[in-house]
Amino acid sequence: MDIDERAKAVVRGWGIGRLYPPQAEALAHALSGENLVLAVPTASGKSLVAYLALVKAALAGRPGLYIVPLRALAAEKIEELRAFSGLGLTVKVATGELDESDAEIQGADIVVATSEKADSLMRHRSRWMEGMGVVVADEVHLIHDVSRGPTIEVLLAKVRIRNPRAQLIALSATIRNAREIADWLGAKLVQSDFRPVVLREGVSEGTSILYADRKRKMLLSPGEPVEALVLDSLRGEGQVLVFVNSRRSAVAEADRLRDAVRPLLAEGERARLTKAADAARAGERTDLHERLARCVADGVAFHHAGLGHAQRTAVERAFKERALKVIVATPTLAAGVNLPAKRVVVRDLRRYESNLGQVPIPVLEVKQMCGRAGRPRYDTEGEAVLLARSEDEVEPLMEHYIYADPERIVSKLGTEPALRVHLLAAVATGYVSGEGDLQAFLGATFLSHQTDGWQLDGPVEDVLAFLHDHGLVQRSGADLRATALGRRVSELYLDPLTAVRFIDALDLMGKRRITDRSWLHLISSVPDAQALYMRESEWGWVQDLAERERDTFLVEKAEDLVEDEDFLSQVKTAEVLEWWVSEYSLDAICAKFDIGPGDLRNRVDTARWLLYGLREVARASGAGPLPDIAPLARRVVAGVKAELLTLVAFRGVGRMRARSLWAHRIRSPEDVRAGKAEQLARVPLIGPRLAQDMKRQAEGLPAGGPPAAAAGEGEEDLKAPEGEGAEKDRPKARKPAARGRRQRNLGEWPR
Numbered sequence: 001m002d003i004d005e006r007a008k009a010v011v012r013g014w015g016i017g018r019l020y021p022p023q024a025e026a027l028a029h030a031l032s033g034e035n036l037v038l039a040v041p042t043a044s045g046k047s048l049v050a051y052l053a054l055v056k057a058a059l060a061g062r063p064g065l066y067i068v069p070l071r072a073l074a075a076e077k078i079e080e081l082r083a084f085s086g087l088g089l090t091v092k093v094a095t096g097e098l099d100e101s102d103a104e105i106q107g108a109d110i111v112v113a114t115s116e117k118a119d120s121l122m123r124h125r126s127r128w129m130e131g132m133g134v135v136v137a138d139e140v141h142l143i144h145d146v147s148r149g150p151t152i153e154v155l156l157a158k159v160r161i162r163n164p165r166a167q168l169i170a171l172s173a174t175i176r177n178a179r180e181i182a183d184w185l186g187a188k189l190v191q192s193d194f195r196p197v198v199l200r201e202g203v204s205e206g207t208s209i210l211y212a213d214r215k216r217k218m219l220l221s222p223g224e225p226v227e228a229l230v231l232d233s234l235r236g237e238g239q240v241l242v243f244v245n246s247r248r249s250a251v252a253e254a255d256r257l258r259d260a261v262r263p264l265l266a267e268g269e270r271a272r273l274t275k276a277a278d279a280a281r282a283g284e285r286t287d288l289h290e291r292l293a294r295c296v297a298d299g300v301a302f303h304h305a306g307l308g309h310a311q312r313t314a315v316e317r318a319f320k321e322r323a324l325k326v327i328v329a330t331p332t333l334a335a336g337v338n339l340p341a342k343r344v345v346v347r348d349l350r351r352y353e354s355n356l357g358q359v360p361i362p363v364l365e366v367k368q369m370c371g372r373a374g375r376p377r378y379d380t381e382g383e384a385v386l387l388a389r390s391e392d393e394v395e396p397l398m399e400h401y402i403y404a405d406p407e408r409i410v411s412k413l414g415t416e417p418a419l420r421v422h423l424l425a426a427v428a429t430g431y432v433s434g435e436g437d438l439q440a441f442l443g444a445t446f447l448s449h450q451t452d453g454w455q456l457d458g459p460v461e462d463v464l465a466f467l468h469d470h471g472l473v474q475r476s477g478a479d480l481r482a483t484a485l486g487r488r489v490s491e492l493y494l495d496p497l498t499a500v501r502f503i504d505a506l507d508l509m510g511k512r513r514i515t516d517r518s519w520l521h522l523i524s525s526v527p528d529a530q531a532l533y534m535r536e537s538e539w540g541w542v543q544d545l546a547e548r549e550r551d552t553f554l555v556e557k558a559e560d561l562v563e564d565e566d567f568l569s570q571v572k573t574a575e576v577l578e579w580w581v582s583e584y585s586l587d588a589i590c591a592k593f594d595i596g597p598g599d600l601r602n603r604v605d606t607a608r609w610l611l612y613g614l615r616e617v618a619r620a621s622g623a624g625p626l627p628d629i630a631p632l633a634r635r636v637v638a639g640v641k642a643e644l645l646t647l648v649a650f651r652g653v654g655r656m657r658a659r660s661l662w663a664h665r666i667r668s669p670e671d672v673r674a675g676k677a678e679q680l681a682r683v684p685l686i687g688p689r690l691a692q693d694m695k696r697q698a699e700g701l702p703a704g705g706p707p708a709a710a711a712g713e714g715e716e717d718l719k720a721p722e723g724e725g726a727e728k729d730r731p732k733a734r735k736p737a738a739r740g741r742r743q744r745n746l747g748e749w750p751r
Contacts, residue, residue, distance in 0.1 A: 002031050006087045007055050011048065013083070015377070020045050022192040031056055035168045035187035037140075039178040041195045042371035043340060046171040050136040051081060053169060058089050058109035062133020066112045067155065069139050069148055071095060072312075072337050077138075078112045094121065115151045116493070122158055123425055123490050132166050135159050139335070140170040140181065143446060144364070144409045150418035153411060156185070157444040158431060174367045177408045184449040197340075197374030198381040203397045204229060205388045212402050225387055226253060227260050229345050234264055234325055238342025238379065242328045243369045245348035245361070247304045247596070251288075253347070254295045254302040254328040261299040261325055272323040273297050279314035284656065286587040286597055296324065303329040306596020331361070334368040344373040344384045349397065364406035411447035414456070417527060419463045420496050427473055428482035428490035435478040470500045471621075488620040492613045498526040502614050503623040505554035516632050517578060518552045523610035524573040525555070530606065531569040532576065535594060542568045545575065576600065577607055581635040583644075583655060607636045643667075650694050657685045672698040 019027065023045045026038045030053035038046050054064035066081065068074050078093040085091060092105050094113035105111045105121075105128055113121070115137075121129050137156060143149040159166050168185050175181060175191075182189035202211035206225030209217045221231035226242060233240045242257075244250050265273070277297040281289055289311055295301055301315040301324055318324040319339055333339065346369050350358045366386070374382025386401055388394045412418060426432040432441050442448050442456060464480070467473040472486035482490065489499045505522050512518060524531060534542065543562050549571075550558040561567040572593065579589050586597055611633040618626050631642060638648040639655045646668055647658035664683045666672060672680065672694050680691035 001027055002056070003052055004055065004059060004087065007052060007084060010083050010086070011052075016048070020194060020196055022190055022194050023049055025192075026190040027052060029188045029190065030167075030169060033167050035185050037170045037172075037175075037178055037182040037185060037187045037189050037191075039172050039175045039189070039191040041193065041199065042173045043197060043374060043376050044173075044192070044195055046173075047077070047080070047138070050138070050169050050171060051084070053167065054081070054110050054134050054136065055084050055087065055089065057133040057167070059087065060133070063108060063128065063131060064110045064134035064136070065118060065129070065132050066110065066136045067115050067118050067138060067152070068112065069115060069142050069152070069335070071114060073138065074112050074114060076337060081110055081112065084110075094118070115148060115155055119151050119155045119158075119425075120493055122155070123429055123493070125429060130163065132159070132163060134167045134169065136169045136171065138171050141172040141175050141364070141409055142335075143181075143411060144407075146412045146415065146418075149412040150415075150422060153413050153446045154422045154425075157441065157446075158426075160185075160444050161431060161441065173371050174364055174406050175409055176364075176406045180449070181409065181446070184446050195374065197376055197379050199370065199373055199384060200381055201370055201384045201386075201402050203386045203388050203394045203402065205391050205394055209383075209385055210394055210398065212398070223260060224256075226345060226347055227257060229343065229385055229387070230257060230326055231260055231264075233343040233383070234261065236342070239319065239322065239324070239375070240326045240343045240345060241333070241339065241341040241369075241372055242326065242345045242347055243331055243334065244328060245330070245351040247302075247306050247330060249348065250302040250304050250328045250330055251291060254300045254326070255291070257300045257326055257328070258295055258298040264325070265299050269299070269323055270297075272321070273299055273318070276314055276318035276323055279317075280311050282310040282314070283308060283597075284586040286590055288590060288596055299323075299325040301327050303327050303333050304596070304598075305330070305332050305602075306598045308597040308601065312598075331365055331369060334365070334372060340372055340375045340382070342373070342375060342379050342382060344370055344382070346370070346384070346386045349386060349401070360400070362407055363401055363404050366401050367406050411445065411450055413445055413447040414451065414459060416459060416463065417495060417497070419459055420466065423460065423463050424467055424472055424482065424486055424496050425490045427467075427480050428487045433480055435480075438480065467496060470496070470503075472496055472499070485617070485620045488616060492616055494613050494617070495527040498528045498610070498613070499617045499621075501526045502617045503621050506618055506621075506623040506625075506627070508554045508556070509625060509627070512554055513551045515549075515552050516581070517549055517574060518554055519611065519614070519627065519629050519632055520574040520577045520607070521552070521570060522554050523607055523614065524577070525567075525570040526610065528606070528610060528613075529570075529573065530602070531566070531573045532593065532595065532599075534565055534569050534572060538572065539568070542572050542575075546571045573603065576603060577636060580604065580639045581632070581641065583639065583641055583659065604636060604639070608633055611636065650697050652690050652693060657690075660685045669698045 022040045026036060026049045029036045030049050038049055040046060050066065054066065057064050066077055068077055074093055074095065078091060081091045089109040090107060091110045092108040094105050094111050094117050108128070137152060140152065143153050156168065159168065168187060170181060170185060170187065178191050179189055200211050202209045204219070204225065206228055207219055209219065219228045219232050221228045221235070223231065230240050230242070242253060244253055274297055277293040280293040280296050288306070289308065292301060292307065292311055296315065296318065303312060303315050315324065315327060316337055316339060319327055327339070346366060349361055349366065351361055353359050370384030373384040386397050388397055413422065426441050432438045442460070448456070464473065464475065467486065468475045471483055472489060474481045474483055489496055523529060546562045546568060550562065555561065576589060576593050576595070579592065580600065586600065589600060590596060611629050615627065615629060631645065634645055635642060640648055640658060644655070644658040644662060647653055647661055648655065660683055666675065666680065666683065677691045677695050680686055680694060681688040
């Protein structure tokens with residue numbers, strides 16, 4: 001094939017000497033510049049096809065974009081693509097703020113970005129995005145996802161409109177209606193069931209496994225069903241992924257498996273696991289992280305979105321290095337990083353959903369979990385086993401999941417929130433300036449491909465009326481033009497309803513007692529926030545808090561809302577942030593509010609972004625006095641009281657080190673300059689290296705203290721949300737009807 005010999009050398013360096021049949025078929029289309037939809041199972045080499053197409057285009061002077069749904073996947077892809085840097089190609093990852101231009105990727109030949117970041121670059125009219133030669137959309141089946149799907153779909157539609165010569169390559173492991181997606185993109189379809197590692201799917205009730213080919217295997221290991229399946233695989237030197245439907249179940253199941261797995265560990269493995277357990281304890285200690293470390297030391301781990309980034313990374317690394325034997329995970333792992341196992345056990349096939357109770361998990365999601373079975377280079381076959389609660393359930397599960405096709409991929413762009421966000425962006429960035437443009441834009445979407453055009457007229461008209469009525473878009477006959485406010489809201493990547501809520505709240509400033517809680521509640525009440533659910537045991541104290549502070553809330557008639565669950569969820573979420581900036585320990589916050597460190601990090605990221613957005617919306621709209629929230633934003637980032645802001649401005653100094661310095665009467669840059677490095681180093685948590693660095697920093701700071709930094713400045717681990725926070729593996733509990741509390745219609749408040 002027409003592949004640069006240097007690129008071939010890179011691929012051979014990965015141990016790949018021959019292409020799989022679907023790869024060879026797909027590459028023929030990809031290298032000739034044709035649009036392509038490649039739908040083949042996990043571990044069948046989809047990414048390699050995309051890489052070689054990107055490399056060929058880049059060597060010809062046509063830059064390429066690789067779109068992923070999650071930042072964790074971006075890290076994987078950038079590492080692999082940088083193997084081609086020896087060909088003279090510059091590969092960069094776009095992970096900066098959503099309200100940033102394309103300065104970080106200028107000069108890149110290949111860029112890896114989340115769909116949100118790529119869409120943001122288009123909203124900022126990135127020149128780099130205009131000249132793309134190849135656009136790869138990984139995990140394109142996520143068009144079906146209500147949170148991420150519309151962004152992926154609109155992004156591809158915009159590319160087709162603005163840059164029709166760009167080559168589109170869409171990848172997925174599970175698409176039932178792959179032909180429909182290929183027709184939408186005007187693409188060749190390569191679809192195959194080929195897997196380099198054969199997948200055997202079956203159902204077990206705990207004593208045997210019935211496979212799809214009707215063959216049966218007896219389980220010789222004793223114990224309860226999950227334990228029997230795990231031990232059966234481990235005795236064959238195979239790692240295991242166990243999928244459960246909740247975080248509590250993940251932790252509990254991992255704890256249960258420790259005693260069974262521990263005796264199977266070799267001495268050398270114990271030492272490696274001890275090191276991995278230490279990595280799982282990184283950062284501020286919490287009970288959850290300590291429980292994880294104990295599990296990891298025994299060869300088992302749990303994995304869910306509530307863990308901190310360092311903990312998830314430690315688990316994933318130990319599993320990839322084959323030190324860790326078992327991971328018990330929620331389904332979020334199935335859509336995340338590449339962690340294949342010899343055997344996958346799907347324990348739970350139902351989950352709780354608000355207002356619906358326990359419902360079956362979709363076939364598409366179960367197939368995604370099953371696709372993790374089989375480790376290339378280690379296994380000749382992988383096994384995916386669903387767990388039946390009894391022998392009577394085996395055959396129904398075989399019919400419903402093993403022999404079933406996944407659900408069709410259906411566009412989720414037609415919902416009002418999605419249309420609201422993306423129609424404003426289309427007008428603000430010039431894709432739509434009139435009725436004709438509007439029809440062309442909608443006609444390029446997968447939604448239009450699946451729907452009769454007249455069915456969209458009503459919802460689109462409603463959204464345009466909303467945008468016009470709230471001063472975001474101006475309509476003059478058939479012409480559409482974004483206002484300055486509308487353009488800024490689009491650039492900020494805010495839901496227009498969030499901006500409207502901000503403006504309404506600013507009009508109430510003179511009528512309320514304004515405190516930090518006013519702003520924390522406001523940013524917890526908008527559509528772009530993810531309010532925490534209310535536990536039954538929390539109703540009392542949250543209602544008491546809402547009653548005491550009702551004159552601080554920037555809402556109309558707060559006294560009427562203290563029995564509404566949605567309002568109380570927002571009050572609770574704001575209280576989490578209040579505890580964080582009041583310097584409560586991470587462990588205390590997690591215990592009080594029943595959240596994980598990862599949940600808190602997501603709320604902090606989102607709060608910083610929304611506080612910044614609030615300030616920008618206030619400036620663009622001229623609504624009310626400009627709120628003085630910069631200090632609060634800095635406190636939210638660092639998790640400190642106001643007195644520590646000058647200390648956390650030092651690089652390398654977080655909330656715990658800053659409080660230690662304060663306790664030892666080092667409270668300003670002047671104090672750092674005046675003291676000796678040796679004295680500074682003796683402060684707990686500081687040490688010689690950081691002490692020397694702080695002295696160097698202090699010499700460059702003005703006498704009045706460090707300049708007021710923008711929220712998040714210097715905090716490399718805190719980025720504006722790009723979709724990660726949308727990971728949801730915990731259902732939102734609904735208030736029991738028996739309590740008899742009134743439910744109000746909150747109008748434009750998010751439900």
